[in-house]
Amino acid sequence: MEQLVIQETDYDAISSKIACINKKYLPDPQIFSVYPNYELLYNSYFNELPKVTRRSYNKIKKLMSSNNYPIMNIGTYLRTVSIDHVLSLYLLPNSDNAEKNNHFQIINLGCGTDLRYFQYNHIYEERLERYIDVDFPMAIETKGRVLSNLNKKNPSLFDLNDNGGSTDGKYQLMSFNLNRNTDELIKQLELVGCDFSLKTIIITECCLCYIEDAKSIELISKLNSVFNAKTNNLHWVSYDPIGGTDKFGQIMTDNLLFQRNLKLPTLLTYNTKEKYSKRFSSIINSDISIKIEDMWEIFQTKIPLKEKTRVQKCEFLDELEELKIILSHYVILYF
C-alpha cells in the first residue's frame, strides 16, 4: 500500500509536466532547439496511456484539472529545466572537446513517467552508452507497455523493442523497489548492462524524499563505492523538497500524510541546503565539490532575463512572496 502511495506521486509529476507543456512553459527554447519532438513525445505518451491503464489516466486527468495554478506551472518548469541544464551545461557540455569522446550512462532512480531518455539520446547520440530507468514493477510495466505501443505507431520517434527498451539495448527499463537491498539493486543493474567503469550520472528526482533515512544512506554509499571502485567518475543530480527552518516542512508533512497518507521521512531531517548536501558530502570523496541551489535561486539567478520574461508571460502570476516561499523549499543538488 505504501508503495502505491509513493508510486502515485508520479501522477502529480506527469500531470504537472503536461500542464506545463499545454501552457507553453515547456519545452524551454534551449531544449526545443536541440530536441523539437518534446511536446509530441509527452502528448503521445499521455494519449496512449488510457489504452494501457484507464485508472492511471483518469487520476492524472483529475490532477490536471485541479492543480493548475501558475505557481505550480512555474515550479514544474524550474524543476524540469534545472535538471536538464545541470546535465547539459555542467555535467555533459557538448562543446567541450575534451569531453567529446567521453561516453557516459544515466541511471534514473524512481523515474516514473519521465521520458528524458528520448531527449538525451537525440542530443548526445553515440556518447550516451546506456540509459536505465528504474522504478517500482507496476510503474515500469505500464511504462514499458505504453512505450512499446507507441513504438509500433511511430518507430522513428521511439526505436524500441517490444518490452519498451531500445532495440540496441541502450535503453533499459528495470523493475526494482528501492527500499530493497542495494546490493540486489547493483546486481540487477549489472544484469541490464550497467558498466561500473563508465562515467555515470544518477538522477533522483523526488525520489530520496520518500525513502527512510537509513535506507537512503545505504543507497548513496553503496552506489558511490561500487561506481568509484573502478573509476572516480560518478555524478549525481538530485531534486527534492526540504523542510526549511520555518513551519513549511511541518505543514507539508501533515498535509501530505493527512491527504494521501504519503510520508516524507527525511523532509525535516535534511531541512536546509547545508544538511541536504551533507547527506552526500559525508559519504562521497571530499575532493568532489557538491553544488546545491534552491529553485528560487535558480529562478532569480540562473534563468536568463529573456527566458524569465517569456515564462512570466505564459500566465499571469499574482503573487511573488508565495512563489518565493514555495520555491525556496525545493533544491537541486549536483556533483
Added chain:
Amino acid sequence: MTDKIDKIIEYICLSGTNSTAQEYTNSQTYSPSILTSCESSYNTTNTNPNNNILSEENIYEICQYIQDLLIQEPNIAHIDTPVTICGDIHGQLHDLLNLFSISSGTNNSAFDDQDETNPVTVTTNNSNGTTTTTTTPINSTRTTSIPNFSQSLLNTRYIFLGDFVDRGFYSLETFLLLICLKIRYPDRIILVRGNHETRQITKVYGFYDECIRKYGNCNVWRYCCEVFDYLPLGCSINDGTIFCLHGGLSPDVKNLNEIRCIDRKQEVPHMGAMCDLLWSDPDELVNSWSVSPRGAGYLFGKNEVDEFRYLNNIDLIARAHQLVMEGYKEMFNKGLVTVWSAPNYCYRCGNVASVLTIDNNMNKTYKIFDAVPIKDNRGNSIIPNKKPSMDYFL
C-alpha cells in the same frame, strides 16, 4: 430581506464552524451541513428546500441588493474609529470567522479550548504621540459557535482591504458572508476592492472553478463579479490621516481627488490609475516608479510615499496585497503598513496573520493570529474531500 440575510449569515457560520448537524437541528428551520462533505447542498435541484438557503436565486437577490448600497459609496469610502483594518482573506472562511472573534474581543465566548494564558502585548510609543501595540500570536482554535456579529460590530468597525476570494476553498461563502454583513451593518463595515475581485483573475485563481464545482454553472460567479465592479477603491479613516487601499500608489494619482473622479464601475483595466491602486507594491530598494514583477501596477519607494502623504495630509497608508510571514510589515518610517489576514496562506505557507486596530486616539494595535487547525477535534477537515491533492511538487 433582513431575515433571509440573517439566515444566510448563520448558515455560512455554521458551515464554517464545522458544527455537526445534530447539534443544531432543534433550533434551526433548515439543516446546516458541513461544507466539506456536502457540496451538493448548493445545487438548486436539491429536493430538500431547507438546504436551498444558498440557492442561485437568493444569491442573485443579495448581489442585486448590495449593488444599490455600494453605488452610493464614493470611490474613497469613509469610516470612523474605532476600526479594525483587515488584509487579504482569500476564501479562508474558517480563519475569517476566527478573525472576527479575535478582533472584536469576543473570542472568549466564541472559542473552546482557548489558551488560558493572556497574550503578551508589546507597546511602543511613536513620535507622533500615538502608540503601537503588538500582541504575540494567538493560538487559534476552531470556533464552535456563531460569532456574535451584532456585538463584534458594536465594539469595532471593519475595513476589509480586498482579495476576499480565490486560492482558499470557501471564496463564495467568504464573499457572501462579508456582503451580508455589509447589508446588515452598512455603516460599520467597508469592503474595498482587491486585485482578485475581477473576472479575469478569478477565472485563473479558483473562485470561478469553485462556483462551477458547487453549482454546475457559473451564474453565482457572474452575480458576484457584478458586485466586484461596485466596490470602492479605498477608504479614509476619521479626518483622513489614515488612508487604506488594497495595493498601492499610482504615478497617475498625485492627489486623492484624482481617485475620486475615476469611473470605477467596470472590470479592473490592465493599466492606469485604477489598476495601479489594486496592483502596486512598495519596495525599499527603488527610488522612483519602477516596473512591477507582477506584470501590473508599479513598484514605488519612500519618495513616492512621502510625497503622497505630504500632498494629501496622510500619516499612514494601510494596504494589503502582499503576503507577510509575520502578519504585518511597517515601512518608510511607519508611513506605510502592509496588513495580511490569511494565516497559513493556501494551507501551506506557514505564515501568521494580523489585523490592525485603530482606537479613538489613533493608537495602533496589531493583533497577530495563527490559522485554525485543518482538522478539528471531531475529525472534520476544512479541506474539501474532492480536492485530490495539496499543491506540492512530488
